[in-house]
């Protein structure tokens with residue numbers, strides 16, 4: 140029987156590339172997000188805003204009529220927001236947490252009855268290297284991605300006795316619509332911060348635009364789907380693996396200094 144894979148955020152970028160790839164490999168793929176993909180696609184699609192209880196309830200209801208079980212859930216939907224903490228509103232912070240953290244939790248919780256029906260289920264959450272190494276002027280984004288890693292780690296232990304494996308994939312810079320879709324701050328330049336916010340964002344946007352192809356992440360996900368035992372987390376790309384390792388072993392002050400030089 141073909142495995143059923145549910146992918147949030149499948150309308151573009153990593154989610155879209157992964158959905159198409161897995162569909163071509165013969166998986167029964169159901170993508171979801173607020174809008175249908177712009178590019179031509181061959182997998183099944185349902186509209187769902189993961190920040191809305193009613194949407195997710197309806198999605199799970201419809202899905203339950205289409206399939207018997209969910210073998211793989213890929214929580215890929217996400218957004219970015221930038222700006223200085225000082226000039227960002229609590230509403231902006233709540234909005235990104237609503238999508239990147241609570242949306243992911245909501246979808247996972249609601250799909251659990253279908254996930255439990257699979258004999259060897261996997262939940263693959265898309266975090267970010269930015270959740271390991273904070274990016275200034277995108278601190279809320281980094282906070283959400285750190286939360287995704289912690290959510291995954293806790294869930295992994297809780298679900299282990301039920302043969303449901305959980306992991307987090309940590310991509311580095313990937314060339315997708317993410318850069319274009321990132322919400323910009325209300326105050327981009329101001330007298331106090333001078334050009335630091337603008338420069339930091341320009342550097343991040345350049346890194347992403349010169350980043351890896353989404354397919355690199357897709358291939359890592361594909362391997363994880365077929366791996367017997369999932370790691371707690373998987374960083375994508377040699378350079379980023381090195382960054383994460385250095386972050387763990389170097390003195391925090393040195394890491395903070397280097398990040399400030401790069402993005403501060």
Ligand SMILES: NC(=O)c1ccc[n+]([C@@H]2O[C@H](COP(=O)([O-])OP(=O)(O)OC[C@H]3O[C@@H](n4cnc5c(N)ncnc54)[C@H](OP(=O)(O)O)[C@@H]3O)[C@@H](O)[C@H]2O)c1
Nearest residue numbers: 148150151152153172173174188189216217313315316317
């Ligand atoms: N690009 C990078 O450099 C990078 C690096 C590390 C991690 N990531 C992570 O990778 C994931 C995918 O990002 P991407 O680069 O592929 O960006 P993307 O092309 O902008 O895709 C984001 C996806 O999330 C969906 N989405 C956003 N809000 C949603 C909501 N409320 N409900 C349902 N779906 C929603 C969007 O679809 P709709 O607009 O149709 O809702 C879209 O399909 C994100 O979690 C991101 O944080 C990206």
